[in-house]
Amino acid sequence: MTRTDELVDDVRRRIASGQLMAGERLPSVRRHAIAMGVSPSTVVEAYDRLVAEGAIRSRPGSGFYVAGASTPFALQEPRPDFERAVDPLWVSRQSLDADAATARPGCGWLPADWMPDEALRRSLRRVAKGGLEGLVDYAMTRGSAALRRTLARQFSQEGLDIEPDRILLAVSGTQAVDLVCRFLLQPGDTVLLDDPCYFNFQALMRAHRVKVVSVPYTPSGPDPERFAELAREHAPKLYLTNSAIHNPTGATPSPAVLHRLLLAAAAYDVTIVEDDIFADFEPEPTPRLAALDGLERVIRVGSFSKTLSASARCGYIAARADWIEALIDLQVATNFGGPSPLVTDIVQGVLADGSYHKHVLALRGRLAKRRKEVGAQLDAMGVRPWTQPRGGFSLWCRLPDGRDATDLAKAALRDGIVLAPGNVFSPSLGAPDLMRFNVTQMPAVVLDWLRRTLSAPI
Structure with a gap:
């Protein structure tokens, strides 16, 4: 506990015990510092914290006074909801x-x-010591250029060669999918989902008021014959799926299945969103729809929340150049830019120093x-x-x-x-x-x- 913490706790105890009454003036900063054997700046910091929490009030030119009694906000702690329907949320x-x-x-x-706590702390310290702009400014519309270059190099190793400008950083992987849905879908459209699939995909489709048609998922990936039949019958605008390690099954689609999916998607004009959030868990990389297709009708999304930090959230979208331009406009309209520069600099720092x-x-x-x-x-x-x-x-x-x-x-x-x-x-x-x-x-x-x-x- 710091000296500032001790001063704050001391004033709180004195107020709680009645030693300090509502409206009573506290000792001046100088007197309190001498009495407690600390620097005036320590007292100033303690008083500022007490003002912020509403325990005391500052009267300019007069000093600090104990605040009057007030009714605290009634905050209900989250509790398990035993009666809630067991749905995708x-x-x-x-x-x-x-x-x-x-x-x-x-x-x-x-x-x-x-999680890599030491790597995150090192990166956070580096960011804190950097320029003020990264701590206070809005993000560029595409997000951190350094992080997009790092992602482009990573994609290249997987056989997906694209320029960094074809990558848009998003606030999270979920927001990336939401932006794509805002761009491509209208209420009443049809979307294909795996059955089973990540439950939040269903919740998100409900929010976009679209019709969901499910594709049976097998140990080698989505059933390609059924996919083609459903695409022909329902004319879906979008197919949303996990690549690599599928959620929830853990299965990995075979190359043959991926090839047949792309053929059917091309035949029936279906755009595919490939959520690659679990890619880094693979011991050896497997083929991706985005790499096989070259991002012509496949959009790749992902994030680092599963492998790096769910607090420092940062997602991405890789897509056709013209689609990226439209998605930038949507992100500016709905979020006024991409993820926080503070967050993207932390992520980039961990990726760049080899610790990731x-x-x-x-x-x-x-x-x-x-x-x-x-x-x-x-x-x-x-x-x-x-x-x-x-x-x-x-x-x-x-x-x-x-x-x-x-x-x-x-x-x-x-x-x-x-x-x-x-x-x-x-x-x-x-x-x-x-x-x-x-x-x-x-x-x-x-x-x-x-x-x-x-x-x-x-």
Whole structure:
């Protein structure tokens, strides 16, 4: 605790105990500094903090006075909503609002201690020591040129050769998808989604008031024959999917499936949005729709929230040059520019100094070990993986004895555990006995709860 903290706490205690009454004048800065054996600047900082929190008031030319009694704002702490319908927003709401004591094997992110904290702190210190503009200015319309150049070099290594000006930085991966939807869709249009798919894709499509048609997802990717049939029948404007490590299944589309998808998309004039947010979890890169297509009808989006920081949020869009220009206008209209320069400079700093590459390599190995450990324990309970993912932190599993995943998730929430039941991922509600488990968010207490609950009679 600093001396400033001590002074602030001392004044608070004296007010709470009645030693200082409402309206009473506090000692002057100089007198208080002498009495407490600190510098005047320390007292000024303490008084300023107390003014900011409303405990005291400043009267220019007169001094500082204890504030009158006031009724504090009644803030309701977020609590689990046991009555809320288990829909595509259920897992997000319960996970984001959970307190520190709640286990969250249903959430879609890594624990804080899996993230590169020292690299982030170094980058933050470098940014803080830099020019004032990065701390106070708006972003350029395309976002940080340095970060876009870094992304372009990364894409080139994957076989996607584009100029940095064909990359637009966004506030997050979700905002990137939202911008694309604003650009390409009108209410009533049809969109193809995988079944199952990332649940927030469904929530976002609902917000855009479009019709969703689902494409069955297999261990080798979306069913290409069914994709072509649905594209011909429904004339969708857009197909939104995960590449590489699919969410929630963990499957990786085969090259043959990707090729057939592109042929069908071209035949029926379907634009594809390829969300590549889990790309860096892959042990070895696999083909991407964006690289195979050259960004003619494929738009690539992604972010660093899963591998670097969900607090320093920064997404990106890679697309045709004319589409990027239109998306810039939309981002200016809806957000007055891209992500904070403070955030993009932090991300760029971690990517540029080599620490991100080392972090990702270590992360892949740690995740492989954890998937194996948790998978073995789930298997002993009769919980079977739908497929064996090549990377990432999720296991998409079938529950034993036809157990209803939604009922299980509701019971778990009452015991302080947030699970992700299968039907929140399925537009057709065709996954009642499936569950997505985040292996990094499964302490012993969760595994013990599952073991007890699944062994009990239905």
